[in-house]
Amino acid sequence: MKKSIFIGCLAMFAIYACDSSKKSSSEEESDSTAIEEVVEEVAEKITGPNTLTAKEKEDGWKLLFDGKTTDGWRGYKKETFPAAWNIDKNSLHIQGSGRGEAGAQDGGDIVYDKEFADFHLKLEWMVDSAANSGILYRGKEEYDYIWKTAPEMQVLDNKHHPDAKLGKNGNRQAGSLYDLIAADPQNFKGHGTWNKAEVIAKGNNIVHIQNGDTVVQYTIGSEEMKSLIANSKWADIGNENWGDIAPKGYFALQDHGDDVWFRNIKIKEM
CATH class of the missing domain: 2.60.120.560 (Exo-inulinase; domain 1)
Structure with a gap:
């Protein structure tokens, strides 16, 4: 439970930090990719390699x-x-x-x-x-x-x-x-x-x-x-x-x- 909360909070913080209202669509896409990569890296450090995040499972990976x-x-x-x-x-x-x-x-x-x-x-x-x-x-x-x-x-x-x-x-x-x-x-x-x-x-x-x-x-x-x-x-x-x-x-x-x-x-x- 703590792991899920930590990852969710990290993602929310990254999204907030990007301030998408001030960015172009290409910049928003780049930010979104960067956020996903950060979430994946943090998840791997917590659970180890060879795992899927909840978002990856939802997306069909x-x-x-x-x-x-x-x-x-x-x-x-x-x-x-x-x-x-x-x-x-x-x-x-x-x-x-x-x-x-x-x-x-x-x-x-x-x-x-x-x-x-x-x-x-x-x-x-x-x-x-x-x-x-x-x-x-x-x-x-x-x-x-x-x-x-x-x-x-x-x-x-x-x-x-x-x-x-x-x-x-x-x-x-x-x-x-x-x-x-x-x-x-x-x-x-x-x-x-x-x-x-x-x-x-x-x-x-x-x-x-x-x-x-x-x-x-x-x-x-x-x-x-x-x-x-x-x-x-x-x-x-x-x-x-x-x-x-x-x-x-x-x-x-x-x-x-x-x-x-x-x-x-x-x-x-x-």
């Missing part, structure tokens, strides 16, 4: 990870959950194997066992030094790796992993649409620190948000995307129709052979 079990998750093209993944620091953790994309023999990418079409996804990730991973969405289980059908929001230690300097103009750095569109601004907080990621998918329109900033926007099937794909690694990966991203598919977390943690994974279908 769903937790995809409870911090205690792997319920709902399985290996890509598997019925079981890979042993190389565990729960550590109240997070889904891929234990580094040092084997790169091949991952551990008992590892591999993991998927949430439900396909999503239009959604707003939120999560936090943390990488070890020189670690690499990815957040993939609308993927299909057709090839040996889900990235052969799914767009990827890059998860990377920009400072220490060599992939940060490959690709074009930073399009393999954290938050980017991997190998296609560089995250701008580039606001990765560093390894050993939690970074916030969001993906909003509405029809063919996709947005990546990293640490509160919109860093990537694109339209599936657009002429711009066709041109980008033709000049990227996706042009020759054994799936000549890579740009035809499915309107509905699986959300996955990548095993790239490094230590990476994911928590506060939540989704709202639209």
Whole structure:
């Protein structure tokens, strides 16, 4: 009861402090977002990570990870959950194997066992030094790796992993649409620190948000995307129709052979 009262009072105070009567609609929207973030942060400090606020529940958000079990998750093209993944620091953790994309023999990418079409996804990730991973969405289980059908929001230690300097103009750095569109601004907080990621998918329109900033926007099937794909690694990966991203598919977390943690994974279908 005290927790609910404290959070409610904090929200009321923040709203009052904004004095919306003197602000434009864009300023009010920014203030509202900031207030929601403060409330979420305070709620997490009180109740711990991997929880939903009363407002999130009311708005239709769903937790995809409870911090205690792997319920709902399985290996890509598997019925079981890979042993190389565990729960550590109240997070889904891929234990580094040092084997790169091949991952551990008992590892591999993991998927949430439900396909999503239009959604707003939120999560936090943390990488070890020189670690690499990815957040993939609308993927299909057709090839040996889900990235052969799914767009990827890059998860990377920009400072220490060599992939940060490959690709074009930073399009393999954290938050980017991997190998296609560089995250701008580039606001990765560093390894050993939690970074916030969001993906909003509405029809063919996709947005990546990293640490509160919109860093990537694109339209599936657009002429711009066709041109980008033709000049990227996706042009020759054994799936000549890579740009035809499915309107509905699986959300996955990548095993790239490094230590990476994911928590506060939540989704709202639209």
